[in-house]
Amino acid sequence: xSGKDRSSDLAKQATFVFEGTVRKLRTATVxxxxxxxxxxxxxxxxxxxxxxxxxxxGGQDITVQLGPGAALKRGQRAVFYTEGxxxxxxxxxxxxGHTDVGRTTSAEQSRDPVQEKTAHDLEAHVAxxxxxxxxxxxxxxxxxxxxxxxxxxxxxHAPRWQEAVVDVDEVGKGRSPRKQVVxxxxxSTDVRWARAPKLHAGQEGVFLLHKGDAPAYTxxxxxxxxxxxxxEEVLALARSQRAPRRPRPAPGRARPAPGxxxxx
Numbered sequence: 001x002s003g004k005d006r007s008s009d010l011a012k013q014a015t016f017v018f019e020g021t022v023r024k025l026r027t028a029t030v031x032x033x034x035x036x037x038x039x040x041x042x043x044x045x046x047x048x049x050x051x052x053x054x055x056x057x058g059g060q061d062i063t064v065q066l067g068p069g070a071a072l073k074r075g076q077r078a079v080f081y082t083e084g085x086x087x088x089x090x091x092x093x094x095x096x097g098h099t100d101v102g103r104t105t106s107a108e109q110s111r112d113p114v115q116e117k118t119a120h121d122l123e124a125h126v127a128x129x130x131x132x133x134x135x136x137x138x139x140x141x142x143x144x145x146x147x148x149x150x151x152x153x154x155x156x157h158a159p160r161w162q163e164a165v166v167d168v169d170e171v172g173k174g175r176s177p178r179k180q181v182v183x184x185x186x187x188s189t190d191v192r193w194a195r196a197p198k199l200h201a202g203q204e205g206v207f208l209l210h211k212g213d214a215p216a217y218t219x220x221x222x223x224x225x226x227x228x229x230x231x232e233e234v235l236a237l238a239r240s241q242r243a244p245r246r247p248r249p250a251p252g253r254a255r256p257a258p259g260x261x262x263x264x
Contacts, residue, residue: 006097006099007079007081007099010081010096010097010099011049011081013081013083013096014049014081014082014083014096015049015050015051015054015082015083015084016047016049016050016051016054016082016083016085016093017047017048017049017050017079017080017081017082018044018045018046018047018048018049018050018057018058018079018080018082019044019045019046019048019077019078019079019080019101020042020043020044020045020064020077020078020079020080021042021043021045021075021076021077021227022040022041022042022043022072022073022074022075022076022077022078023040023041023042023043023061023074024040024041024074025037025039025040025041025073025074026039026040027039027040027041028041028063028092029041029061029062029063029089029090029091029092030063030086030089030090030091030092031089032086033063033065033086033092038065038066038067038068038070038071039063039064039065039066040063040064040066040072041061041062041063041064042062042063042064042080043059043060043061043227044057044058044059044060044061044062044222045058045059045077045226045227045230046058046121046122046223046230047121047222047223048079048121054085054091056195056221056222057091057195057222058195058222058223059195059222059223059224059225060090060091060195060222061090062090062091062092062093063086063090063091063092063093064080064082064092064093064094064095065092065093065094065095066095066098067094067095067096067097070095070097070098072098076100077100077101077229078098078099078100078101079098079099079101080093080095080098081095081096081097081098081099082094082095082096083096121223122223122226122233122234122237123237125208125221125223125224126173126208126234126237126238126241127241128208128210129173129174129208129209129210129224129238130173130174130209130210130211130217131173131174131175131176131181131207131208131209131210131217132171132172132173132174132206132207132209132234132235132238133166133168133169133170133171133172133174133176133181133206133207133209134168134169134170134172134205134206134207134231134235135166135167135168135169135170135181135204135205135207136166136167136169136202136203136204137164137166137167137199137200137201137202137203137204138165138166138167138180138201139164139165139201140163140164140165140199140200140201141162141163141165142162142163143161143162143163143184143215143216144163145215145216157188157190157192157193158188158190159186159187159188159192159193160186160187160188160193161184161185161186161187161214162184162185162186162187162199163182163183163184163185163216164182164183164185164199165180165181165182165183166180166181166182166183166207167179167180168180168181170235172206172234172236172237172238172239173238173239173241174209181207181209181217182216182217183199183207183209183216183217183218183219184214184215184216184217184218184219185197185198185199185218185219185220186220195222196219196220196221196222196224197219197220197221197222197224197225199219199225203225204228205225205227205228205231206225206226206228206230206231206234206235207219207224207225207226208221208223208224208225208226208234209224210224
């Protein structure tokens, strides 16, 4: 069976497919999982296929139990085809097989349905972002500004905002006139916010940021922080989505009114 056929077959069988990087071996993120030579902690770089309950695990470390004869190395990047799962403070899944990203040919990647879906999802998420930058988190602190809080007791689902100051190395989309950008993110581990990025000093990557009610950009979705090895791909995608500048009206010509009619 060719690599393409094997990937397609595994993708059909698996319920949770993701591209990840091996963090640790012979350890687990879920206490109830038995640990052996086939147990690994893997960082979910991108989710390609997932049920609703697992769709938000991008950007998180999870436990992967490999099948008989399978092996991984620390730092290895692969596409994991998995099923099942134990929920707790983290997630544990059983691997049906994996494909080494570093050994997959470019031709196979372009035809792989999992890779195609991953690329499509990333493209949509970049399109939704207001600002895309590559950089490094300089520090994390209590927000210097505040939101207007509703009256009454603080909800257990409150986000507990923190703000990260990101040193900007490169802008892929949007405008960042300064060398730093402030990003708000929820530090709460409540179920509503548990899968949102938890930024920390020294963290590097590509940040897909959004405007909202907060007085700064926000990072709320697991895909809002992309790993450093994906920087060139994400920035190229962001640059391709830059909106063209609107031509300025000719001198003496009235600008269109909000309703679409020009002034008389």
